[in-house]
Amino acid sequence: MAYFNPLDEKCKSQIGAIKEDTEVTFRVFGDNKSCKFVYYKDGTATFNKLDMEKKGDFFEISLSFSVGLFFYHFILDGDLILGLGENYLGQVSYNPRSFELTVYKKGYTVPEWVKGGIIYQIFPDRFCRAEKNKKIADGKWLHDRWEDTPVYLPDCNGKVHNNDFFGGDIKGIISKLPYLKDLSVKIIYLNPIFEAYSNHRYDTGDYLKIDSLLGDINDFKNLISEAEKYGIKIVIDGVFNHTGDDSIYFNKYGKYNSVGAYQSENSEYFSWYNFLAYPDYYESWWGITTLPSVNKSNDGFWDFICGENGVIDYYTKLGVGGWRLDVVDEIPAKFVKRIRKAVKKVNKDAFIIGEVWEDASNKISYGVRREYFQGEELDSVMNYPLKNAILNFVCTGNISELSNTIKTQIDHYPKFVLNSLMNILSTHDTYRLLSAVSGIETAGLTKSQMENLKISENDLPLVINRLKAASLLQFTLNGIPSIYYGDEAGMQGFSDPLNRLAYPWGNENIEILNWYKKLGKIRDSYSCFKDGDFSELYCSNGFYSYKRYNAESEVFVAINLSDFDKILSFSGKLFDLISEKEVSGPFTLNKGKLCVLVNNI
Numbered sequence: 001m002a003y004f005n006p007l008d009e010k011c012k013s014q015i016g017a018i019k020e021d022t023e024v025t026f027r028v029f030g031d032n033k034s035c036k037f038v039y040y041k042d043g044t045a046t047f048n049k050l051d052m053e054k055k056g057d058f059f060e061i062s063l064s065f066s067v068g069l070f071f072y073h074f075i076l077d078g079d080l081i082l083g084l085g086e087n088y089l090g091q092v093s094y095n096p097r098s099f100e101l102t103v104y105k106k107g108y109t110v111p112e113w114v115k116g117g118i119i120y121q122i123f124p125d126r127f128c129r130a131e132k133n134k135k136i137a138d139g140k141w142l143h144d145r146w147e148d149t150p151v152y153l154p155d156c157n158g159k160v161h162n163n164d165f166f167g168g169d170i171k172g173i174i175s176k177l178p179y180l181k182d183l184s185v186k187i188i189y190l191n192p193i194f195e196a197y198s199n200h201r202y203d204t205g206d207y208l209k210i211d212s213l214l215g216d217i218n219d220f221k222n223l224i225s226e227a228e229k230y231g232i233k234i235v236i237d238g239v240f241n242h243t244g245d246d247s248i249y250f251n252k253y254g255k256y257n258s259v260g261a262y263q264s265e266n267s268e269y270f271s272w273y274n275f276l277a278y279p280d281y282y283e284s285w286w287g288i289t290t291l292p293s294v295n296k297s298n299d300g301f302w303d304f305i306c307g308e309n310g311v312i313d314y315y316t317k318l319g320v321g322g323w324r325l326d327v328v329d330e331i332p333a334k335f336v337k338r339i340r341k342a343v344k345k346v347n348k349d350a351f352i353i354g355e356v357w358e359d360a361s362n363k364i365s366y367g368v369r370r371e372y373f374q375g376e377e378l379d380s381v382m383n384y385p386l387k388n389a390i391l392n393f394v395c396t397g398n399i400s401e402l403s404n405t406i407k408t409q410i411d412h413y414p415k416f417v418l419n420s421l422m423n424i425l426s427t428h429d430t431y432r433l434l435s436a437v438s439g440i441e442t443a444g445l446t447k448s449q450m451e452n453l454k455i456s457e458n459d460l461p462l463v464i465n466r467l468k469a470a471s472l473l474q475f476t477l478n479g480i481p482s483i484y485y486g487d488e489a490g491m492q493g494f495s496d497p498l499n500r501l502a503y504p505w506g507n508e509n510i511e512i513l514n515w516y517k518k519l520g521k522i523r524d525s526y527s528c529f530k531d532g533d534f535s536e537l538y539c540s541n542g543f544y545s546y547k548r549y550n551a552e553s554e555v556f557v558a559i560n561l562s563d564f565d566k567i568l569s570f571s572g573k574l575f576d577l578i579s580e581k582e583v584s585g586p587f588t589l590n591k592g593k594l595c596v597l598v599n600n601i
Contacts, residue, residue: 105375116530184520233321
């Protein structure tokens with residue numbers, strides 16, 4: 001029986017993605033008579049079939065590769081195909097899946113400062129309001145009560161305006177920097193802050209102005225400098241796929257002192273957009289006419305965003321720690337590469353995160369294979385596959401998706417990217433974490449019905465335990481945990497904008513808040529969470545255990561959501577960072593319990 005495991009250094013000398021022109025050795029173990037290594041480069045039709053050398057009980061071949069994405073399998077004894085099977089092991093099959101190999105450019109790195117950190121995502125209008133008396137533009141209105149529910153019902157014409165505001169601002173964020181420091185936050189990721197009509201601000205009105213409801217450019221500079229004092233960097237949202245129709249560039253309603261593309265075909269911005277029938281029919285994001293899509297192959301727009309004194313240049317020189325690229329899979333690769341060059345030219349240590357919802361190593365978008373982690377585009381992505389797998393595990397006990405997702409990412413991504421993935425459990429686009437693990441069924445419900453869905457007092461302890469299990473995984477697996485503002489306070493909410501309520505200052509769930517503070521301190525205390533390796537120890541439905549380790553530290557994590565107590569076998573004594581007690585092996589982890597074990601030194 002043949003054995004090949006791409007996560008076993010005996011079988012593949014370098015785990016994960018590899019640097020170009022680096023020799024990697026493949027070995028297949030077994031008593032077969034012959035073995036061929038078969039591979040092809042993505043985008044080509046040429047299959048390369050190479051004989052592997054027999055060496056005792058294994059076959060071996062060493063190769064180096066150019067930059068790109070490669071797929072490979074093995075042929076045993078002339079006709080048996082060994083490909084990717086269950087549990088991430090090689091499996092003989094007549095219709096196998098290929099193994100994958102990502103090869104990246106020499107010199108490709110990710111900023112060291114991001115690793116081991118914690119990200120905190122803020123929806124600016126809803127986090128904290130420092131200034132009470134705000135001037136608000138026509139067509140917008142301000143809630144009197146911070147505790148209100150955002151407006152989500154359409155008007156009589158069926159349109160949702162997103163024009164209600166709570167008044168969260170930059171000075172409010174500054175005032176809460178000590179709070180964020182207490183959570184061990186190293187990065188604040190801000191949803192859009194540029195001038196816009198809506199409360200979500202993904203409808204950019206002017207890229208070069210801070211929205212006045214948030215403050216001004218001096219407030220933003222102050223946020224950057226004050227955050228730096230707490231060891232926190234600011235990452236901002238780059239929305240370069242579309243603008244607002246109410247913008248200096250499109251100017252559909254004539255509110256701006258400019259000649260917008262909607263107003264004249266002679267506008268300097270006309271070529272930025274794709275009109276189907278001028279002026280009222282134009283390409284827009286998902287058909288939402290308030291978000292006209294930008295012609296992302298237009299040199300003028302590229303220069304405006306990426307050129308000297310352009311948008312990227314301006315804010316990166318102000319000192320932002322990085323950029324999150326909205327819907328990056330809708331932006332052409334050439335544009336993404338130019339964005340990276342513009343960012344890294346100003347600050348090679350700036351961090352670039354992409355919004356990608358799938359495996360970013362092999363993502364196909366609009367018929368084109370993307371090259372996010374081959375060295376010229378992104379540093380990181382929002383880790384939706386891990387989010388989905390974690391939530392599935394804590395809600396159902398099914399471990400296979402989580403185990404496979406972790407192994408897939410270790411195999412497909414460069415190690416430094418793996419350590420820098422933005423590990424989310426909820427965002428402004430998804431259900432709140434507590435609601436997501438509540439078990440409440442929402443299929444077919446309207447937002448009006450969802451608004452009134454709350455976790456009962458009887459169910460809350462079980463749901464909080466699921467949240468704790470999910471966040472423990474988020475904080476201790478490869479990557480950087482990202483807290484969506486208010487998840488640490490026990491906020492609830494299903495579909496947008498019910499997941500975008502104002503932060504409940506003074507009404508936090510203290511149990512959950514203290515839990516997140518504990519996780520932050522655990523993560524801060526052990527360097528293996530920065531750049532350490534991962535080893536799965538044991539998994540079965542409802543139970544998962546693994547270790548993170550490097551030369552300086554070793555941490556064992558076990559999560560028991562099964563219906564039975566589990567015995568953890570080890571000798572001597574270890575210290576449980578969750579219960580804050582010393583335990584002796586063998587140790588019984590009761591059902592529903594979690595533990596993080598370290599040597600008590």
